[in-house]
Amino acid sequence: MNCRKSRALFSDFYDHGLDQKSHKALIAHLSGCSECQKEYDSFNKILVILKKLNKYDVPHDYIKDIRNF
């Protein structure tokens, strides 16, 4: 697997959506390629931070009475 192909799989890899063969091939590539490893690390970190921001504090009284519509 080359770097270009490896990076095209990052998103599916992050979502655990790769088949076993691609998963193994990507892991093998990442183990030997520090550039792709670094790129995946930053890709992963951004998404982890994003996930932690998933909830906005909706006010507790945020209930619209649809009978007013």
Add this chain to the structure above:
Amino acid sequence: MKVEEFNLIDRAKKGDRKALDDLFGREQRYIFNLMIQLTRDPALADDLTQETLLGAYQNLNKFRLQSSFRTWLSKIAINLFRKECRRRPKHVSICLEEIKVPSEKTLPERIVIKREMQWCILHSLQQHVPKQYREVLVLRDLQNLSYEEIAEILSWSIGKIKSRIHRGRKILRAHFVNGKCKAFAEKDYLCICDGILEL
């Protein structure tokens, strides 16, 4: 769809006020949250939520129970959001104070850096990832929906969803890492991506 929800919708369609209140009451916080993620503007999110609920209320009889009620509402909400995007100017700034920071036991400096990173990532997502990619990223990475749920809401194939998510994440990362926010900065906010890119 759960039997309970099916019954609730059935009763609501027949004009049962209590069923109507229950049905809408339990989804409106979710829709408001989704709209906040897409717009980062509480007032606009509130307007879009109300429009969504009103639209759903008026069209409840057209709901054919082919998806969950939440999915149907999300679909209406996303369409209203798209309509709003066509009408509104781009690049609305957000305030740092709006971002909820998880509790942190590390050094104060780390908290500041983390907060800045969160702000920049959100800012990149909100303002620099094109809308067609932002929608899928919000649904997948902020709302944690499955590919199947997103496909239902957006009426796209799973293949298209996957490819949009892949492309959207790539754009988000590239934008964030390259620190392009700075070039787009306007007077009312300061983007400081450049100093915190040691990922």
